[in-house]
Amino acid sequence: MRDVLPDEVELRDGAMACILDVYRRYGFRRVETPALESLRLLTGGQGGENEKLIFKVLKRGDRLAASAEEGDGAELADLGLRFDLTVPLARYYAHNHAKLPQPLKAIQIGPVWRAERPQRGRFRQFTQCDIDILGVLSEVAEIELILATAEALLALGLGDLTLRINDRRLLVAIAEHCGFASDRFESVFISLDKLDKIGLSGVRVELEAVGHPTDAVAKLVGILGEPGLAKGDLDDVLGALPVDSGGAPARALKAVMRAVRGASEGRFGIQFDPTLVRGMSYYTGQIFEISHKDYPSSIAGGGRYDRMIGKLLGREVPACGFSIGFERIIAILQERAGVTDRVRRVALLFDPAQDDLAAVMTAAGRLREEGHCVSLEVRGKRLRKQLDDLAAHGFTDYVLFGTSEIHGLASGAGERATSG
Amino acid sequence: MRDVLPDEVELRDGAMACILDVYRRYGFRRVETPALESLRLLTGGQGGENEKLIFKVLKRGDRLAASAEEGDGAELADLGLRFDLTVPLARYYAHNHAKLPQPLKAIQIGPVWRAERPQRGRFRQFTQCDIDILGVLSEVAEIELILATAEALLALGLGDLTLRINDRRLLVAIAEHCGFASDRFESVFISLDKLDKIGLSGVRVELEAVGHPTDAVAKLVGILGEPGLAKGDLDDVLGALPVDSGGAPARALKAVMRAVRGASEGRFGIQFDPTLVRGMSYYTGQIFEISHKDYPSSIAGGGRYDRMIGKLLGREVPACGFSIGFERIIAILQERAGVTDRVRRVALLFDPAQDDLAAVMTAAGRLREEGHCVSLEVRGKRLRKQLDDLAAHGFTDYVLFGTSEIHGLASGAGERATSG
Numbered sequence: 001m002r003d004v005l006p007d008e009v010e011l012r013d014g015a016m017a018c019i020l021d022v023y024r025r026y027g028f029r030r031v032e033t034p035a036l037e038s039l040r041l042l043t044g045g046q047g048g049e050n051e052k053l054i055f056k057v058l059k060r061g062d063r064l065a066a067s068a069e070e071g072d073g074a075e076l077a078d079l080g081l082r083f084d085l086t087v088p089l090a091r092y093y094a095h096n097h098a099k100l101p102q103p104l105k106a107i108q109i110g111p112v113w114r115a116e117r118p119q120r121g122r123f124r125q126f127t128q129c130d131i132d133i134l135g136v137l138s139e140v141a142e143i144e145l146i147l148a149t150a151e152a153l154l155a156l157g158l159g160d161l162t163l164r165i166n167d168r169r170l171l172v173a174i175a176e177h178c179g180f181a182s183d184r185f186e187s188v189f190i191s192l193d194k195l196d197k198i199g200l201s202g203v204r205v206e207l208e209a210v211g212h213p214t215d216a217v218a219k220l221v222g223i224l225g226e227p228g229l230a231k232g233d234l235d236d237v238l239g240a241l242p243v244d245s246g247g248a249p250a251r252a253l254k255a256v257m258r259a260v261r262g263a264s265e266g267r268f269g270i271q272f273d274p275t276l277v278r279g280m281s282y283y284t285g286q287i288f289e290i291s292h293k294d295y296p297s298s299i300a301g302g303g304r305y306d307r308m309i310g311k312l313l314g315r316e317v318p319a320c321g322f323s324i325g326f327e328r329i330i331a332i333l334q335e336r337a338g339v340t341d342r343v344r345r346v347a348l349l350f351d352p353a354q355d356d357l358a359a360v361m362t363a364a365g366r367l368r369e370e371g372h373c374v375s376l377e378v379r380g381k382r383l384r385k386q387l388d389d390l391a392a393h394g395f396t397d398y399v400l401f402g403t404s405e406i407h408g409l410a411s412g413a414g415e416r417a418t419s420g
Numbered sequence: 421m422r423d424v425l426p427d428e429v430e431l432r433d434g435a436m437a438c439i440l441d442v443y444r445r446y447g448f449r450r451v452e453t454p455a456l457e458s459l460r461l462l463t464g465g466q467g468g469e470n471e472k473l474i475f476k477v478l479k480r481g482d483r484l485a486a487s488a489e490e491g492d493g494a495e496l497a498d499l500g501l502r503f504d505l506t507v508p509l510a511r512y513y514a515h516n517h518a519k520l521p522q523p524l525k526a527i528q529i530g531p532v533w534r535a536e537r538p539q540r541g542r543f544r545q546f547t548q549c550d551i552d553i554l555g556v557l558s559e560v561a562e563i564e565l566i567l568a569t570a571e572a573l574l575a576l577g578l579g580d581l582t583l584r585i586n587d588r589r590l591l592v593a594i595a596e597h598c599g600f601a602s603d604r605f606e607s608v609f610i611s612l613d614k615l616d617k618i619g620l621s622g623v624r625v626e627l628e629a630v631g632h633p634t635d636a637v638a639k640l641v642g643i644l645g646e647p648g649l650a651k652g653d654l655d656d657v658l659g660a661l662p663v664d665s666g667g668a669p670a671r672a673l674k675a676v677m678r679a680v681r682g683a684s685e686g687r688f689g690i691q692f693d694p695t696l697v698r699g700m701s702y703y704t705g706q707i708f709e710i711s712h713k714d715y716p717s718s719i720a721g722g723g724r725y726d727r728m729i730g731k732l733l734g735r736e737v738p739a740c741g742f743s744i745g746f747e748r749i750i751a752i753l754q755e756r757a758g759v760t761d762r763v764r765r766v767a768l769l770f771d772p773a774q775d776d777l778a779a780v781m782t783a784a785g786r787l788r789e790e791g792h793c794v795s796l797e798v799r800g801k802r803l804r805k806q807l808d809d810l811a812a813h814g815f816t817d818y819v820l821f822g823t824s825e826i827h828g829l830a831s832g833a834g835e836r837a838t839s840g
Contacts, residue, residue, distance in 0.1 A: 003515065006449040009449070026794070027796070030430070036475070056477065060535045147781065
């Protein structure tokens with residue numbers, strides 16, 4: 001966990017406002033869930049590996065005493081900090097659906113917590129930024145999520161985006177065709193997900209090491225080695241796979257790719273990738289990721305998860321979401337200079353021992369009425385150093401109380417002001 | 421803890437943006453600290469009663485196992501959720517001061533957590549909204565904090581505001597004069613703080629019940645009963661008190677009241693209240709509260725706390741802050757209709773089984789380019805009911821795909837649209 005300094009907060013706030021503006025134009029509305037959820041919800045099996053990384057909150061008062069007395073077996077904790085925004089959204093919908101629009105098009109931006117080992121660039125509190133459509137079975141949900149997310153990233157100035165898309169049902173068809181055991185598909189997909197990193201031979205070694213049948217592994221490796229897979233045209237790739245190229249998943253893929261291509265007008269790439277897996281086992285249909293040329297891993301990801309809400313509500317509600325890796329976006333934006341407009345901030349320098357405070361306030365008020373952001377600053381003994389410090393901390397201008405001139409502060413402005 | 425529905429999130433976001441805008445114009449900048457802090461910090465004695473209400477987070481992995489083995493006495497938790505934004509800000513400043521502007525004018529808006537017993541209108545996660553000036557000894561800090569906070573509340577449409585102001589040093593002088601034991605002043609102030617609720621006789625009973633000397637109690641009650649106290653004019657009230665009316669606290673009060681009166685131009689009231697206490701014992705100088713005629717308790721409060729940072733940093737840094745009770749503000753705004761402008765939101769109704777999705781996307785894109793917030797909505801079987809639902813959930817207009825006309829949606833718009 002870490003502190004955020006003013007400059008970075010401004011970058012983050014600006015990026016967030018930019019994303020929110022696009023999402024609102026696409027008809028999404030922000031919802032909020034609490035940071036703490038019951039451990040029963042958080043450990044219900046939807047969170048995958050993240051369920052091992054929960055910050056658990058001790059029971060309070062009598063309930064803690066009672067658990068402690070019961071000894072080792074009793075649970076000392078009953079609440080946990082959310083590790084993502086998807087599981088809480090499903091709970092939110094199950095709890096509040098009678099009061100919510102049908103369908104619900106939700107924006108969520110907020111912190112999540114994971115008790116990971118500290119490592120460079122990864123924090124135990126970080127921000128996620130999701131949109132979800134709950135209650136729409138049609139692939140129009142996928143299309144809107146993809147367009148809104150890509151549009152938000154483009155609005156941030158991130159060009160060179162590529163969307164990769166696949167469908168979990170195609171992955172299942174391939175695994176079935178190869179003859180893997182149906183209760184071990186998730187393990188096949190986890191290895192397949194590493195194809196980029198460990199290559200085809202690595203996938204083969206890993207699948208055999210965890211005991212999948214040799215002939216199934218060989219069949220899968222054969223399919224993945226097909227030259228047609230690399231061609232990229234949807235019909236060609238589908239033709240090279242052991243899937244029904246006229247079935248519902250294939251038709252939905254075609255519809256989504258066609259609509260997204262039409263609406264995107266070439267501003268980002270879109271590509272069918274039959275090896276795309278996405279980590280979470282809750283996905284039931286299309287899955288997608290957006291990558292950016294300056295960043296090694298994907299910067300946004302999502303998919304359809306039609307069965308999660310049913311487990312909480314007792315009736316199934318179709319659902320689909322897309323999540324922007326907010327911290328990754330910030331890392332990219334920080335590399336760039338001048339992405340956001342610099343706010344004009346004026347320092348009004350005065351001497352509290354000599355100047356009349358009421359008059360200083362009046363002068364500040366007048367500058368604010370003219371539209372400036374004005375901070376009163378006690379004039380120090382060394383004006384030149386003070387002006388340099390002000391420039392270093394985001395001030396763009398200064399005014400000496402008693403004068404009406406606004407002086408610009410740039411690098412080196414301090415020297416000019418005192419030598420002139 | 422609770423879920424926030426889209427309408428309320430919009431009200432909250434709008435209020436937050438309005439407050440932030442004013443604070444930025446006063447030269448404050450947002451900073452962010454993590455939700456979790458070390459329990460050592462949170463239980464360091466600065467949080468008063470709130471330290472009893474901390475949500476504590478279990479240690480993880482080996483460290484938890486080690487603590488559990490050590491048995492009952494060992495601490496199972498090492499982190500806690502912050503119960504306010506002031507203690508974390510002091511830690512933030514102590515930790516990052518070399519990288520921060522001097523002085524630091526900080527805005528903090530974010531959730532805090534207290535494990536209180538659930539009761540009506542109080543939640544265990546709620547939002548605080550603070551501004552603080554760290555590093556300014558002059559009362560210009562108090563003046564800016566007061567003006568910025570009052571301005572923010574006025575910008576929200578909250579008129580009829582009254583600022584009450586006092587100085588902890590005057591309270592100490594009175595307690596000394598009455599002859600209370602110097603190590604029990606805080607207990608005197610806690611009873612005095614209830615004067616509004618329990619009256620002068622109640623204060624007397626309470627002070628005697630906790631064992632303060634009868635003659636000291638009688639002296640205090642005598643002072644509080646002085647008719648001069650009710651008159652309100654600063655010099656008269658100071659004259660009726662056993663304090664040095666020419667000393668530093670009295671002079672600072674006069675300077676602040678004069679500058680605030682001048683700058684406020686009568687838009688809010690300001691009043692010296694020698695019985696104002698504020699709960700926290702960390703205050704060292706002026707303290708203030710703002711009340712609004714529609715709300716029984718204060719809606720903002722703050723004061724000077726010059727010794728808190730010194731305990732963490734090893735050298736004293738003067739500090740002063742003002743906190744808006746954000747949840748109280750929202751409660752007042754919710755009582756009012758039409759405080760925020762309603763966003764125009766257009767539903768584009770289409771039939772996924774018949775309409776060409778790429779063409780639907782193009783139509784939506786065109787409307788968005790015209791500046792509308794547009795949500796694609798699958799057309800239901802009963803248009804009239806669907807339009808009513810859309811109006812109930814914040815939509816202001818709808819368009820039927822294939823037509824270009826934008827229809828308004830108000831209460832009853834559904835009937836008009838289908839009968840016309």
